[in-house]
Amino acid sequence: MHRDIGTTAGGNASLQQVEHIVWDWNGTLLDDNHANMAALNQVCIEFGLPTVSLExxxxxxxxxxxxxxxxLLGHEPSDAEWEKVxxxxxxxxxxxxPDCGLVPEAPRALKQWSGDGGSQSLLSMASHEHLEPLVGQRGLTPHFTRVDGRRFDSPHDSKAEHLVHHLRGQEQDPSRVVLIGDIDDDAHAASAAGAQAVLVARGLMARERLAATGHPVVxxxxxAVDFLRRLSWGT
Incomplete structure (x- = not known):
């Protein structure tokens, strides 16, 4: 079955009926923009640069x-500079x-999808050892069939290879999967894996850049979950 939700959601893509959501973590479920900007601006300070805004x-x-x-630096960082960054x-x-909570609507959205019979998992580019306890501390582990952080380094620093590994580990049909994330790499990863994507314009990337991927933007x-519920179950 096909239903076009792209126009309503601010994108151009038509999504197929989906059964499984792969969630991004930072900026999507975890409300950590302020922590990212504090960290970025500390880099600016220590490199003698002006601080920058989220915009x-x-x-x-x-x-x-x-x-x-x-x-940002105005030159390609040397290996030593990159390590310092x-x-x-x-x-x-x-x-x-410790000050970063979940985005306010996240617990309800996760419960709704599970309650309708959908499955969901979590994939982040944060290291797995860092991610797993954070998810558990926030009481979210029972929602997910699998939780994966970055378990290996990839040559292109993209989520694509990690998504393929994540879906294979669950024997998921990529055509029935949607990745919900907040940057264009999430869209590129979904396309490379044969999955679909919905992008949330609340993280570290401007809406216009998300929309340029051709995937729906909310x-x-x-x-995002409301759109997918209507697409899959008409609820």
Whole structure:
């Protein structure tokens, strides 16, 4: 069955009926924009650069991450500089992480999808050792058939290879899967894996850049799940 929700959701893609959602974590379910910006601006300070706004970073942020830091720094970082960026960023982000809660509508959206009989899992580019306890501490583990952080390094610093591994591990048919995320790499990963995507314009990437992928764009995870419920079950 096909129903076009792309126009309503702010994109051009037609989504097929779906059975399984793969959720992104940072910026999608976890409300951590402020922690990311604090970490980014600590990098700016320690490199002698002016601090930047979320609005600016939404026009720059992308994967591979090293490319957007080249734009920020004004030159391609050396290996030593790149290591310094990562150490500064990670330390400052972790300092703010305890203040990061779930986006307000996330628990209800997760319960709705499960309650309608859909399955869901979680895939993040954060390290697996870092991610797993955070999900458990927030009481979300029972919602998911699988939780995967970054378990291996990929040459292109993209979620695509990780999504393929994640779906194979669950024997999911990619054509019945939607990845809900907040950056264009989520859309590219879904396309590469043979899955679909819905993008939420509340994270580190501007709506216009999300819409340019051709995938539906919504304002919240609640809106994403509402669209998918209507698509799949007419509810």
């Amino acid at each position: 600016y970073w939404r026009t720059v942020f992308r994967r591979p991450l090293r490319e957007c830091y080249t734009e 990562q150490v500064i960023y990670d330390a400052e982000y972790l300092r703010h992480l 304002d919240s995870v609640a809106e």
